[in-house]
Amino acid sequence: MKIEKEPISGQYAKFKIDGIEYRIYWEEAGQGIPLVCLHTAGSDGRQYRALLNDKKILERFRVIVFDMPWHGKSSPPENAKVGNYKLSTDFYISQIMSFINGLELVKPVVMGCSIGxxxxxxLAINFPDKFRALIGLQSAGHLDPYYDINWLHRQDVHGGEVCGGIAYGLMAPTSPESEKFETMWHYMQGGPGIFKGDLFFYxxxxxxxxxxxxIDNSKCPIYLLTGEYDYSATPEETKSLADTIGIEMIKMKNVGHFPMSENPKEFLKYLNPILNKIS
Amino acid sequence: MFKSLIEKNEKRSQLYMMAQHLNTCFMISTIEHEYLVNIEKGVVKNVEEGPFVMPSYVFKLTAPKNEWLKFLQHTPHPGSHDIIAMLRRKVLKFEGDLHPLMSHLLYFKLLLASLRPAESKNEN
Structure with missing residues (x-):
């Protein structure tokens, strides 16, 4: 049987983040403008599998997706302990900047979803000159807790089951079941307490x-897109954020919290015009 | 409204696999009406409609009837498509010992969603 290989290559390297060494895994494909993609809380870079396989995008963009420390195929640091992971704003910024500097990327575009x-x-507030553009998927300025996140890490509840159950509901009923299942599966594979630790940031x-x-949009263009079925970062919250910045937001129909993963076909209809503008 | 949960056992023939060790009794309330649902080894064994004098249950899900109807549409609108979405909008309340619910969250979501019609109708 002849197989068709995907254009994606994966690599590991050690990055110093806030003085501590982390073994990080990333995948990339394509050539041109660097487009660094940030996955959601408790998941990993596989969420961007469709983007990493999109021939038209890969002609103009070098799409790069790294797994955050403790996520996917990236390792926890030395002397790590289960239960003490908590994502802070400073650590999140540091890991992104260490990764970009380590790969010597010049003025990349960064696109992140949810916590991303x-x-x-x-990033727009602190380093507006470092980026060609920033794209926020499911962006909101803040989020008040609406369920008890302690359920996400309890020894008497299977973490994979509960995290998968939470993620499943955040997707649109209209998204393809196979893509929804894969998106949920990534959550089911997360380490104990990692989703909860990410939500400390969120x-x-x-x-x-x-x-x-x-945020000064003239220093670095910002694009905001939010799926209509997202009840975590709702379109209304993104709209309020966009109004404050003074930009338009795009409400994506028939998608939820994970547009690039739960319904890539629909998502790319919205993303492509933005990438055309950027390139 | 929720009596047909038992009739849908056949439709959900594989769902018990997600809750093979689950034995519980929970209440669904539309405020005007109450339903006690008994589950054994992941299978709905009985659904009793109130009124009840001294109902005994482990946890309770309460939402107004119109909110449950929105949830039960073939393709629910945003905010009505998931019980946590309803919780977020503060139209659904979780009460009691939530361990059976949260440890089988996807199971309960799919159990309730099994009441949605297979064909799209009365959408607005």
């Missing part, structure tokens, strides 16, 4: 208040 959609706002440490007003 939040951190691009911090629901507490990474909340942005009035700082949003510091």
């Amino acid at each position: 959609g939040r951190i691009i706002l911090h 629901k507490f440490d990474g909340n942005i208040g009035n700082e949003i007003k510091k």
